[in-house]
Amino acid sequence: MTRPPLPLVRTLSHPAPSRLSRPRRHLRTFTSLPRFAGTSVRIVEVGARDGLQNEKTTVPLETKLELLSRLSKTGLRHIEAGSFVSPKWVPQMANTSAILSHLEATRDDEPERRDITYSYLVPNEKGLASFLDAGPAPGAGNEIAVFASASEGFSRSNLNCSVAESLRRFAPVVERACARGFRVRGYVSMVIACPYSDATPPAAVAAVVRQLLDMGCYEVSLGDTNGVGTPATVAKLLACLIGENAIPAEKLAAHFHDTYGQAIVNSLVALEHGIRTFDASVSGLGGCPYAAGATGNVATEDLVYFLEGTGVHTGVDLEQLAGVGEWVSKALGRRNGSRVGRALAGKKRAG
Amino acid sequence: MTRPPLPLVRTLSHPAPSRLSRPRRHLRTFTSLPRFAGTSVRIVEVGARDGLQNEKTTVPLETKLELLSRLSKTGLRHIEAGSFVSPKWVPQMANTSAILSHLEATRDDEPERRDITYSYLVPNEKGLASFLDAGPAPGAGNEIAVFASASEGFSRSNLNCSVAESLRRFAPVVERACARGFRVRGYVSMVIACPYSDATPPAAVAAVVRQLLDMGCYEVSLGDTNGVGTPATVAKLLACLIGENAIPAEKLAAHFHDTYGQAIVNSLVALEHGIRTFDASVSGLGGCPYAAGATGNVATEDLVYFLEGTGVHTGVDLEQLAGVGEWVSKALGRRNGSRVGRALAGKKRAG
Numbered sequence: 001m002t003r004p005p006l007p008l009v010r011t012l013s014h015p016a017p018s019r020l021s022r023p024r025r026h027l028r029t030f031t032s033l034p035r036f037a038g039t040s041v042r043i044v045e046v047g048a049r050d051g052l053q054n055e056k057t058t059v060p061l062e063t064k065l066e067l068l069s070r071l072s073k074t075g076l077r078h079i080e081a082g083s084f085v086s087p088k089w090v091p092q093m094a095n096t097s098a099i100l101s102h103l104e105a106t107r108d109d110e111p112e113r114r115d116i117t118y119s120y121l122v123p124n125e126k127g128l129a130s131f132l133d134a135g136p137a138p139g140a141g142n143e144i145a146v147f148a149s150a151s152e153g154f155s156r157s158n159l160n161c162s163v164a165e166s167l168r169r170f171a172p173v174v175e176r177a178c179a180r181g182f183r184v185r186g187y188v189s190m191v192i193a194c195p196y197s198d199a200t201p202p203a204a205v206a207a208v209v210r211q212l213l214d215m216g217c218y219e220v221s222l223g224d225t226n227g228v229g230t231p232a233t234v235a236k237l238l239a240c241l242i243g244e245n246a247i248p249a250e251k252l253a254a255h256f257h258d259t260y261g262q263a264i265v266n267s268l269v270a271l272e273h274g275i276r277t278f279d280a281s282v283s284g285l286g287g288c289p290y291a292a293g294a295t296g297n298v299a300t301e302d303l304v305y306f307l308e309g310t311g312v313h314t315g316v317d318l319e320q321l322a323g324v325g326e327w328v329s330k331a332l333g334r335r336n337g338s339r340v341g342r343a344l345a346g347k348k349r350a351g
Numbered sequence: 352m353t354r355p356p357l358p359l360v361r362t363l364s365h366p367a368p369s370r371l372s373r374p375r376r377h378l379r380t381f382t383s384l385p386r387f388a389g390t391s392v393r394i395v396e397v398g399a400r401d402g403l404q405n406e407k408t409t410v411p412l413e414t415k416l417e418l419l420s421r422l423s424k425t426g427l428r429h430i431e432a433g434s435f436v437s438p439k440w441v442p443q444m445a446n447t448s449a450i451l452s453h454l455e456a457t458r459d460d461e462p463e464r465r466d467i468t469y470s471y472l473v474p475n476e477k478g479l480a481s482f483l484d485a486g487p488a489p490g491a492g493n494e495i496a497v498f499a500s501a502s503e504g505f506s507r508s509n510l511n512c513s514v515a516e517s518l519r520r521f522a523p524v525v526e527r528a529c530a531r532g533f534r535v536r537g538y539v540s541m542v543i544a545c546p547y548s549d550a551t552p553p554a555a556v557a558a559v560v561r562q563l564l565d566m567g568c569y570e571v572s573l574g575d576t577n578g579v580g581t582p583a584t585v586a587k588l589l590a591c592l593i594g595e596n597a598i599p600a601e602k603l604a605a606h607f608h609d610t611y612g613q614a615i616v617n618s619l620v621a622l623e624h625g626i627r628t629f630d631a632s633v634s635g636l637g638g639c640p641y642a643a644g645a646t647g648n649v650a651t652e653d654l655v656y657f658l659e660g661t662g663v664h665t666g667v668d669l670e671q672l673a674g675v676g677e678w679v680s681k682a683l684g685r686r687n688g689s690r691v692g693r694a695l696a697g698k699k700r701a702g
Binding site: 033227229230231232233235258259260261262264265267268288290291292293294295299302305306308309310311338339340342343344345346347349350 | 384581582611643646657694700
């Protein structure tokens, strides 16, 4: 083959992508970056939790249930549905028990929902008790997530305790959840930098990730919570975790915020390092608590467009997902935070 | 040299970047992707032309002059200042002669402006005559740009002629401009796909680029005018141009729109292929004429954040540039289209 040494890519046509459970309509026929041909990823939709808890208004239960129902029909297979935190601290999540009960009671009504994992943030033993009280069936259909920080400053400000103390608190929660048949996902926030303590040393992230995995988490999601990461800092973090600390890439997820517009390019860097799970929020629901008016979670639509446009299979129907994003933006009276969503809606209006 | 004590990431020190004419303050100290350490790029600021011509309101001359003056103090070295098109078609550009005259008359007032190239879009011989009438000094300080399409459908819709016919029209313009001592930049639009003719074959782009270079253009800017490009399609295009057609990467510039949120990741792909010139628009001025409400040109602030965050030197003072973006957004009564701009402004408001 006579090709110039183009390190990132060479032109080749796209082989038929591997498909998830059923064929899905795609908006466009994308070609692939050859090294990602045949790659599939899992997207964790966090709009209904990480997104809504950062919206100014508290969303009525009916709207949340409608959002979850619509999301469940887009091909997404992992949807964060709520958080069992104190309603005193996070009033937006007050109706999570009702959400869980509803999703359990109606799961068999929609065939798409049988394969979906709904996950719930659980910050402590009290939260776990509320989760269990709501009646989730054990197994792949429901799971919990725990939330630690890689930064001491943020841990103290957000969880009112040191990183070590927060991990000590989680240990029995994770143990009990696992014993009851629920998988546990770990989140680590501020993996790149922190508004309170500047740059986060990758070794500090590695230590927290290792402890969460040792505790029993099946996966740890790396949160660039204030969205300051760049290709270089993300590459350095992942090299430290996967290279120096031998944490398998399959145990890691990327949770990028788009505050500085770098979430998509950072996702390419994560793909390059073997990450195959990505968190995102439909229509970019939520925002940035550290800078009023700034962008928060990367929009799922933009991420799916990127992934499919790089030859990576997501299993998500982009057109349908964009419709959900438009719907929820209108329902909440907010601007659609997805550029793909706005572009498709604009084209639709133009006919 | 004393660095500010609050770098974003200080675990790896940044290798001393090659600098443009003078040292510039940077917002943060970024680490680099090792393969780009020491790389420098040139940014072509197109907000005052490609941006403003797509804004709904016609901007008063004073505001434009103030914008150009502020941009000239950010470290940008190449600024598109206007377009000599018929005011009947593009009323937003009606005062370009006055802009050119003003910039020429005041160039020596601001030392920063001595090294800056101001460029003007010139669509035909009449436009060239107007450009020359306005009294530009030949040499590196002023240049013109011509604008072709890689797509027949867009050429017919936008220029009212075939691609071949448009190139025939440009040939004498380029020749005369060169003879008068002005460099000519070429633009090719719709290099990935087109709202009228679907996907643009890379070979068609290569043919137009080759003809513009043969005509005398020193560089051709590749416009993903509707922002549909993805890493795979951009890689395919660049492999065709640089690999198969042996067009030197130094003769090409990337002009990405962020309509589908892919401009930054596509810029990484372009960097990988050796592209070292990038077009962008401060605060994402402009928009997308093909989808109301959608994003247009990539915001210069987001591009600079990405480049510096990848270890690529831009010579641009990001904080100062973000200030210009905030100022012009307010002056035009529009939302700041740069995510970096919004994040920094939000942080500033929060103190």
